Amino acid sequence: MRLLDYAAADFAADFASLRQERTQATGTIENTVIDIINRVKSAGDTALIEYEHKFDGATLTPEELLVSQAEMDEAIAGVSASGKEALQQAARRIRAFHEEQKAQLEKTWYKEDEPGIRLGQLVRPLESVGLYVPGGKAVYPSSVLMNAIPALIAKVKNIAICSPPDRSGTINPYVLAAARIAGVTRVYKLGGAQAIAAMAYGTKSIPRVDKIVGPGNIYVATAKRLVSDSVGIDMFAGPSEVLIIADESANPVWVAADILAQAEHDAQAQPILVTTSRKLAEGVILKLDRQCDTLWNEGHPARIQAKQSLEKNGAIIIVPDTEQAIELANQVAPEHLQLMVDEPDAWLDGINHAGAIFLGHYSPTALGDYIAGPNHVLPTSGCARFSSPLGVYDFIKRSSVIHYSRQALMQHGKLAVELARMEGLSAHAAAVRVRLKED
Numbered sequence: 001m002r003l004l005d006y007a008a009a010d011f012a013a014d015f016a017s018l019r020q021e022r023t024q025a026t027g028t029i030e031n032t033v034i035d036i037i038n039r040v041k042s043a044g045d046t047a048l049i050e051y052e053h054k055f056d057g058a059t060l061t062p063e064e065l066l067v068s069q070a071e072m073d074e075a076i077a078g079v080s081a082s083g084k085e086a087l088q089q090a091a092r093r094i095r096a097f098h099e100e101q102k103a104q105l106e107k108t109w110y111k112e113d114e115p116g117i118r119l120g121q122l123v124r125p126l127e128s129v130g131l132y133v134p135g136g137k138a139v140y141p142s143s144v145l146m147n148a149i150p151a152l153i154a155k156v157k158n159i160a161i162c163s164p165p166d167r168s169g170t171i172n173p174y175v176l177a178a179a180r181i182a183g184v185t186r187v188y189k190l191g192g193a194q195a196i197a198a199m200a201y202g203t204k205s206i207p208r209v210d211k212i213v214g215p216g217n218i219y220v221a222t223a224k225r226l227v228s229d230s231v232g233i234d235m236f237a238g239p240s241e242v243l244i245i246a247d248e249s250a251n252p253v254w255v256a257a258d259i260l261a262q263a264e265h266d267a268q269a270q271p272i273l274v275t276t277s278r279k280l281a282e283g284v285i286l287k288l289d290r291q292c293d294t295l296w297n298e299g300h301p302a303r304i305q306a307k308q309s310l311e312k313n314g315a316i317i318i319v320p321d322t323e324q325a326i327e328l329a330n331q332v333a334p335e336h337l338q339l340m341v342d343e344p345d346a347w348l349d350g351i352n353h354a355g356a357i358f359l360g361h362y363s364p365t366a367l368g369d370y371i372a373g374p375n376h377v378l379p380t381s382g383c384a385r386f387s388s389p390l391g392v393y394d395f396i397k398r399s400s401v402i403h404y405s406r407q408a409l410m411q412h413g414k415l416a417v418e419l420a421r422m423e424g425l426s427a428h429a430a431a432v433r434v435r436l437k438e439d
Contacts, residue, residue, distance in 0.1 A: 001259075001271075001288070001314035003281065006324060018272070018315050019332060019382070033222045037197040044203035051194040056136070057167035060189060062205045067171060067187040075176035084177065090371050091145050091181050097373030098150045102392045110401060116408030122399040126151075126232075128158035128207065129395060130199035131184070132214035133175055135164035135191055140215075141178035142369060146376050146390065147214050148182040154395035159184050160209065162199060164191020192216075196223035200231040213390060215377070234390055238381035239268035239313075242365055243334035245325045245347075246275045250340040250361065252283030256291050258338060258364050259284070263309035264302050270313040272332065274325040281316045326350045333384040336365045355384045409435055 004014050039047040045062040052058045076084070110120030131147040134140055144161065151159050161184055163171050171189055179187050188206060190198060196216075202208030211232035212224060224233045242262040246255055259271040275281050288310065296303035319325045326347055329337055333353035341347065344359040351357060355378030356368050369376045377390035404412070413436045420429035 001273075001285065001310050001316050003285075004315055004317045006317060006319045006328075015317070015328070018270075018313075029218060030222055030226075033193045033219055033226060036193040037200075037223060037226060040194055040197035040203065041201050045205050048190060048194055048198055048203060048206070051192065052165070052190065055192050055194075056164045058165045058169040058189065060165075060169050064169060065188050065190060065205050067176065067189060069185070071170075072176050072180050072185075072187070075171075075173035076180050078173050079177045083174065084181075086371075087141060087145070087174075087178055087181050090142065091149065091178075093371060093373040094145050094149045094375075095153065098153045098375070098392050101150075102153050105393060105396070114408065114411075116405030116411075118401070118403040120401040122401050123396055124399065125155045125157070126210045126395050126397060127156070128160075128209040128211075129156050130209035130212045131159065131161045132195060132199075132212060132216050132220060133161055133163040134214075134216055134220075135166075135172065135175070139172045139174055141172075141174040142376065143214060144175055144178035144184070145182050148179065148184050150375065150390060150392045151213075151395045152183050154392045156395050158186075158207070158209070160186040160188060160199070160207065162188045162190045162195035162206075164195070165189040193219045193223035196220060196227060200227035211395070213377070213394065234377065234394060235379055235383065235387055236381075237377075238383075239270060240265040240336075241270040241272070241332075241334050241380060242336040242338065243272045243274065243329050243332055244338040244340055245322065245329060246273060246277070246280060246338075246340040247322060247342065248277040248280060249342045250275075250277075250280055252280055252287050253291075254361065254364070255280070255340060256284045256287035258366075259288065259310070259314070260291055260295065260306055261364070261366050262336070263306035263314065265305075265309075267305045267308035268313065269305075269309045271309065272314065272334070273316045274319055274328055275316065276319055276321060276325065278318055281318060284316065322347060323350075329354065333379075333382045335378045335380045335384065336368070338363070338365060353382075353384045355379050355387075355389055 004011060036051065049060055052060055108121060108123045110118050113119045129151050133143050148159060161179055163175055165171050169189060171187065176187060196212060198206040199209045199212050209231065213234035215237050221237055225236060240262060244255060244258060255273060259273065262269050262271040273284060292303055292306065322341060330352050335355040337354035338358040339347055340361050356374060358365055358368060368374060375390045379387035413432045416432045417429045
């Protein structure tokens with residue numbers, strides 16, 4: 001990891017370089033995804049079958065795209081008792097948090113603004129949502145729970161999961177078990193950009209949805225961006241990231257463990273430690289090497305990824321005080337922010353931009369990934385400046401409700417006509433003026 005000193009003359013340039021965009025869809029990737037989307041739009045299920053064989057190695061028929069209930073039963077029966085308990089407890093806590101979140105949302109309401117004028121808001125759930133769950137080498141049952149449960153709490157009627165199968169045409173049993181525990185019954189053996197296109201535009205076997213949520217590789221992310229003019233999406237997700245603010249009270253073993261937990265996600269993942277203690281920084285560097293040796297053998301793919309993440313994107317920044325650390329955190333607007341300091345609550349009010357905030361030495365990011373309850377689908381790449389974690393609010397929509405009596409129209413109509421004239425919209429003015437005339 002790079003070691004940066006806030007007091008150094010070239011810190012600003014080094015810090016800016018650290019924060020540069022780590023991945024972007026190249027022209028080649030975007031062109032490939034465009035071809036896939038267009039092929040799915042024109043050929044439907046035929047294209048899906050071709051792409052599943054090409055990219056995932058699975059030979060399927062259109063009828064086999066949908067996971068059968070027998071396959072779901074077999075999958076959950078094969079999960080160990082401890083695995084089932086972990087999924088059930090995670091689902092319970094995620095459901096409890098998002099039920100509370102729903103209770104805090106503004107519901108449908110009306111009020112009489114002035115005599116004869118009723119204004120309000122109509123809140124309705126989305127009708128259909130598609131959840132993308134990555135597959136292949138990765139297994140993410142936690143993503144099933146985090147994406148499905150808020151949608152179910154919002155009362156979305158139609159929920160479907162798309163996840164890539166293995167070469168035998170089978171989806172990981174933990175993913176299917178999580179779907180069953182969450183309450184989703186429709187799971188399709190479909191991955192990549194072709195899954196996004198199928199959910200966005202529909203085929204004979206895959207119904208079109210109103211919104212697509214869930215993480216994926218750069219092809220999936222690019223596809224979501226390209227179809228976002230036709231379907232809602234959750235967010236443009238980039239590589240995962242953590243920023244840890246730590247002082248001399250932090251344990252370097254724990255800090256190093258949290259850094260590696262982020263680094264193993266992806267070679268593009270970004271772990272940053274900001275600390276007031278040079279001694280801690282040096283201790284963390286030492287512990288990182290030792291923990292890498294303990295966790296993975298030389299040449300292990302996860303070790304290679306983690307090392308690349310640390311070398312290319314990781315940094316340890318020495319700052320003079322915690323105030324400066326908080327300022328840097330607000331500039332980065334990280335996906336995950338850990339406050340491994342004495343009295344972390346005292347610094348909470350100063351944080352303006354972060355996807356999720358973890359307070360104290362006993363609140364690692366990994367707890368938020370799995371069992372804490374708040375959603376682990378978070379804004380990345382600085383998007384926490386204007387975006388929020390996935391939640392129940394992502395699966396509802398609001399309609400404004402406006403009612404005027406004749407008397408109220410007489411009061412406001414002339415004002416509306418005047419404003420329409422300012423904008424040169426004669427028909428708008430006439431639509432109001434015609435009602436102002438006596439019968």
